[in-house]
Amino acid sequence: MNGAGKIGKVLPAVLFACLIILPMLPISTYIINVVTIIFIWSLVATAWSFMGRFYLVSLGHGAFMGTGAYVTVLLFNHIGLSPWIGMFAGGAAACFMGAVLGYACFRFGVIGDYFALVTLAVAELVALLVVAFREVTGGSLGLTVKSVGTSPWLFQFDNRIYFYYIALAGLCLVLFVWRLIDRSDMRKALMAIGEDELAASSLGVNIIKNKMAITMISTFFTALGGTIYAQYLLYISPETVCGVGVSLSIPFKAILGGMFTLWGPVIGSAIIVSLEEYIRAAYGGTYTSVSQIIYGIALLLLIMFLPKGIFGTLKEKFQKK
Amino acid sequence: MGEQLLNALINGILLGGVFALLALGLNLIFGVVKIIHLAYGQFVMMGFYIIFMFYVQLELPIVLAIVLAIVVMGLVGFLTQFAVIKPLLSAPRLNQLLALASLIVIFENFALFVWGADYRGIPFDIPVIEISNIFIRTSSFIAFIGALVVMGLLYLFLNKTYLGLAIRAVAQDTEVAKLMGINPKTIYYVTMILGGILTAIVAAFFVPIYTVHPHFGAAFTLTAFIIVVLGGMGNLLGGFVGAFLIGIITSVAAVLTSTEVAEIVVLVIFILVMLIRPQGILGTGVSS
Numbered sequence: 032m033n034g035a036g037k038i039g040k041v042l043p044a045v046l047f048a049c050l051i052i053l054p055m056l057p058i059s060t061y062i063i064n065v066v067t068i069i070f071i072w073s074l075v076a077t078a079w080s081f082m083g084r085f086y087l088v089s090l091g092h093g094a095f096m097g098t099g100a101y102v103t104v105l106l107f108n109h110i111g112l113s114p115w116i117g118m119f120a121g122g123a124a125a126c127f128m129g130a131v132l133g134y135a136c137f138r139f140g141v142i143g144d145y146f147a148l149v150t151l152a153v154a155e156l157v158a159l160l161v162v163a164f165r166e167v168t169g170g171s172l173g174l175t176v177k178s179v180g181t182s183p184w185l186f187q188f189d190n191r192i193y194f195y196y197i198a199l200a201g202l203c204l205v206l207f208v209w210r211l212i213d214r215s216d217m218r219k220a221l222m223a224i225g226e227d228e229l230a231a232s233s234l235g236v237n238i239i240k241n242k243m244a245i246t247m248i249s250t251f252f253t254a255l256g257g258t259i260y261a262q263y264l265l266y267i268s269p270e271t272v273c274g275v276g277v278s279l280s281i282p283f284k285a286i287l288g289g290m291f292t293l294w295g296p297v298i299g300s301a302i303i304v305s306l307e308e309y310i311r312a313a314y315g316g317t318y319t320s321v322s323q324i325i326y327g328i329a330l331l332l333l334i335m336f337l338p339k340g341i342f343g344t345l346k347e348k349f350q351k352k
Numbered sequence: 353m354g355e356q357l358l359n360a361l362i363n364g365i366l367l368g369g370v371f372a373l374l375a376l377g378l379n380l381i382f383g384v385v386k387i388i389h390l391a392y393g394q395f396v397m398m399g400f401y402i403i404f405m406f407y408v409q410l411e412l413p414i415v416l417a418i419v420l421a422i423v424v425m426g427l428v429g430f431l432t433q434f435a436v437i438k439p440l441l442s443a444p445r446l447n448q449l450l451a452l453a454s455l456i457v458i459f460e461n462f463a464l465f466v467w468g469a470d471y472r473g474i475p476f477d478i479p480v481i482e483i484s485n486i487f488i489r490t491s492s493f494i495a496f497i498g499a500l501v502v503m504g505l506l507y508l509f510l511n512k513t514y515l516g517l518a519i520r521a522v523a524q525d526t527e528v529a530k531l532m533g534i535n536p537k538t539i540y541y542v543t544m545i546l547g548g549i550l551t552a553i554v555a556a557f558f559v560p561i562y563t564v565h566p567h568f569g570a571a572f573t574l575t576a577f578i579i580v581v582l583g584g585m586g587n588l589l590g591g592f593v594g595a596f597l598i599g600i601i602t603s604v605a606a607v608l609t610s611t612e613v614a615e616i617v618v619l620v621i622f623i624l625v626m627l628i629r630p631q632g633i634l635g636t637g638v639s640s
Contacts, residue, residue, distance in 0.1 A: 088445075088446050090449070135627050136627065139627045139628060139630075141626060141627060141630060143445065144388060144445060145626055145630050147445075147446070147449065148388075148577070148581065148626060149623055149626045149627065152574075152578075152619055152622050152623050152626070153623065155574065155619060156616065156619045156620070156623070159612065159615055159616050159619065160616065162612060163610075163612045163613065163616060275570065279450070279453045282446065282450065283450055283453070283454075286446065286447065286450060320461040320462075320464040320465035321461075321465055323457060323460075323461035323464075324457075324458055324461045324462055324465065326457065327454045327455070327456075327457030327458035327461065328454075328458060330450075330454040330457065331436065331451055331454040331455070331458070334440075334447050334450050334451045334454065335436070335439055335440060335443075335447075335451060338443050338444065338447050
């Protein structure tokens with residue numbers, strides 16, 4: 032084992048230990064909040080990269096995140112189903128949507144830009160449906176999770192720190208799944224498909240089956256992220272969990288970090304969420320629009336000058352040495 | 353109901369004319385520069401605000417305001433090509449898309465900063481044309497005729513001038529165009545400037561119909577996309593037909609149900625076309 036490999040093994044373990052201890056240290060709850068949000072977006076961005084790294088670029092993951100969030104909250108508010116169970120219902124719903132969309136796209140050979148545009152349209156469609164069924168979903172005004180006080184079984188806690196650990200656990204799970212996929216035969220099949228679909232199919236790789244599988248895994252975990260996000264904020268609206276804005280922000284995070292690497296989406300999410308928070312804190316309030324302009328320019332520059340993502344570029348440099 | 357439907361049909365056709373012009377710029381940019389201009393609707397929004405600024409805030413004559421908006425938006429098109437698209441021409445597709453998506457954030461917040469979140473309209477006192485129970489807004493009618501004239505001029509430009517020929521050549525085959533002594537980079541600039549100018553013209557026709565706000569653009573990007581896809585990406589004639597279809601469907605579905613359902617119907621049509629006929633209704637080949 033070379034030095035780089037050792038660092039690659041030790042560093043995450045140290046980082047993980049630090050993150051476990053972090054909330055016990057005397058630091059402000061604000062920091063804990065920001066880190067929790069970073070975990071949730073990292074989870075979603077990593078789930079997105081399950082597909083993204085095989086050139087299945089979805090610009091519609093807001094649809095699945097929104098489904099996870101809305102199904103859970105609606106089931107809880109209307110029939111009192113615990114979000115712990117609801118999250119699997121939301122995950123299953125998103126998985127089903129992913130399967131239908133995936134089958135339709137892959138069956139008709141929709142790839143590349145066209146796949147990106149179809150998924151983008153699906154995200155907008157879900158947001159429009161949420162608005163159209165406003166009697167049930169609360170429309171564009173959003174939906175508040177019914178408060179029941181402290182009840183761990185119903186996913187509501189007296190302390191936000193619980194969410195920190197739940198989000199961290201979710202993130203670890205998704206990173207673990209990334210590893211599992213990376214070591215599976217499915218990865219080889221999907222790599223081959225991503226490079227040359229025709230060649231892969233002539234070698235007997237089942238294109239539709241493999242693509243469907245990865246799409247369903249990705250959408251399931253994205254919905255899971257949506258559930259945690261909804262329970263954490265106790266409020267959801269089409270603008271914050273579905274729609275085009277969210278759908279574009281997810282790949283943004285993954286690509287900035289480096290969509291082909293394990294840690295890329297996490298690093299991208301950490302940087303973007305921190306940047307958003309910093310700009311909001313520094314120039315927020317009266318100059319919200321100015322802070323957003325700076326944010327947009329920062330994104331543009333990062334995309335233009337680090338096309339492989341921050342972690343991707345670093346990794347490449349490191350390996351060359 | 354019958355009269356209402358006829359009304360919706362006629363207004364749909366009028367709307368389709370403006371939509372056709374709206375989609376034309378996006379289509380041209382896709383066909384020539386081979387880039388999906390995600391911030392196209394935001395360009396229209398900027399054009400609208402610039403006309404508003406010159407006409408209402410600086411009290412210039414409306415024609416001068418529109419001409420100035422055309423100049424400014426042409427410049428914005430040039431700058432976008434220079435600063436964003438040119439450096440990314442050989443970058444992965446996804447990075448191009450996201451770079452243009454970050455322009456959305458920049459433009460919308462720029463508008464929010466300069467003009468605020470209020471809905472801004474330009475009051476025009478324009479009568480409604482009434483022909484035996486059919487009401488047509490004169491503004492829509494002017495926009496329709498205007499859009500057709502601009503498209504006619506653009507058609508002449510593309511077919512009768514050397515520059516137009518060069519643009520079509522690059523759209524058809526960039527490599528061969530290069531062999532014929534055309535510099536594609538120059539053509540990209542021309543196309544992006546033309547795209548910018550078109551957004552200002554579209555904005556000018558929107559002025560009497562809509563009020564503008566910072567998030568005004570997004571819906572029009574989507575509409576333009578749907579039209580372009582429906583007609584086949586890069587297929588200008590297809591886009592023209594698609595625009596009228598979408599105009600009519602939007603308008604009729606809105607009368608039969610509600611505006612929201614109309615939007616949903618249009619999106620579902622878009623998704624189905626993408627799945628079943630990605631080359632568009634008039635397209636011939638599928639680009640890979």
